[in-house]
Amino acid sequence: MAGNSQRRNRRTSNKKGMQVGSGGQRRRALEGKGPTPPASARKGHVKNRIANAKAKQSTGRPAPRRGGPKGTNELVLGRNSVVEALREGVPANTLYVQQYIDSDDRVRESIQLATDRGMNLMEAPRPELDRMANGLNHQGLVLQVPPYDYAHPDDLTAAAFDAGEDPLVVVLDGITDPRNLGAIVRSVSAFGGHGVVVPERRAAGMTAGAWKTSAGTAARTPVARAANMTRVLEAYKKAGLTVVGLAAEGEADLGDLEMLDGPVAIVIGSEGKGLSRLVGETCDIRVRIPMPGGAESLNAGVAAGVVLYETARRRG
Structure with a gap:
């Protein structure tokens, strides 16, 4: 009843009682993690960047750098595509085979090629393969191809200089067809080039299609990737290379160009637009391929083969 102070658990005062302590946990939580490292050792600090730059200068040429983060795995789908990729030596790591598959010659050959190369063989139910293929047939x-390990553009010239050779590098300005890229890699390998440079964005990369077109030469011809092509060309010029741009409106004919027998970077533009403005302005000279037959242009892969042949001929 009201005013009955004898009721059990009834609060009769507004004052709080004694509270349970933290047992010193708060004091321990405030303990430091040791002395603050010097500015030169803190990543991102301006003094750290200066220290790294000085370290590179003191050790000579910096260690080879890779061409940026890797992408995701590529999947090759379908019996014809898979067996052709395996025949051409595309660097795959896993072959997925559907459970209870209706086998034919292509399936048997794919399994045999994957086994001979020591690849992972995985049997998977059809729903799992459907999910991997995102609904495609x-x-x-399903053949899994790991991301290509791109080189850094500096690696190509460094390898040539280390071998006592004049660098011959092909730089691609916006080539979007992987088959053209593969054909160019094949020509670079055939005519003694030291590698290919491709843009990081809005351009073909070393996909399974490019590997197949290269006919296996991509295994010994490095492909580098760059975020800024004009900076790469400027760096090549500082390293002593002559930057030659291939353009229909070039000021010189390919056959009249004497500088091809020295250190050179050959720049080839996209299939439709040719060289971009900034890249064209960065070139030391732009050359054209004489075409007495009257054709307006050549496929980028064919044009690269013509220029590389002329370069190899001049170098003897």
Whole structure:
């Protein structure tokens, strides 16, 4: 009843009682983690960047750098595509085969080639392959290709100089067809080039299609990737290379160009637009391929083969 102070658990005062302590946990939580490192050792600090730059200067040429973060795995789908990729030596790491697959010659050959190369063989139910293929027709075979390990543009010239050779590098300005890229890699390998440079964005990369077109030469011809092509060309010029741009409106004919027998970077533009403005302005000279037959232009892969042949001929 009201005013009855004898009721059990009834609060009769507004004052709080004694509270349970933290047992010193708060004091321990405030303990430091040791002395603050000097500015030169803190990543991102201006003094750290200066220290790193000085370290590079003191050790000579910096260690080879890779061309940026890797992408995601590529999947080759379908029996014809998979067996052709395996025949051409595309660097795959896993072959997925559907459970209870209706086998034929392509399936048997794919499994045999994957086994001979020591690849992972995985049997998977059809729903799992459907999920991997994102609804596309895989015909029971899915080949996983790891991301290509791109070189840094400096690696190509460094390897040539280390071998006592004049660098011959092909720089691609916006080539979007992987088959053209593969054909150019094949020509670079055939005519003694030291590598290919491609843009990081809005351009073809070393996909399984490019590997197939290269006919295996991509295994010994490095491909580098760059975020800024004009900076790469400026760096090549400082390293002693002559930057030659291939353009229909070039001021010189390919056959009249004497500088091809020295250190050179050959720049080839996209299939439709040619050289971009900034890249064209960075070139030391722009040359054209004489075409008495009257054709307006050549496929980028064919044009690269013509220029590389002329370069190899001049170098003897």
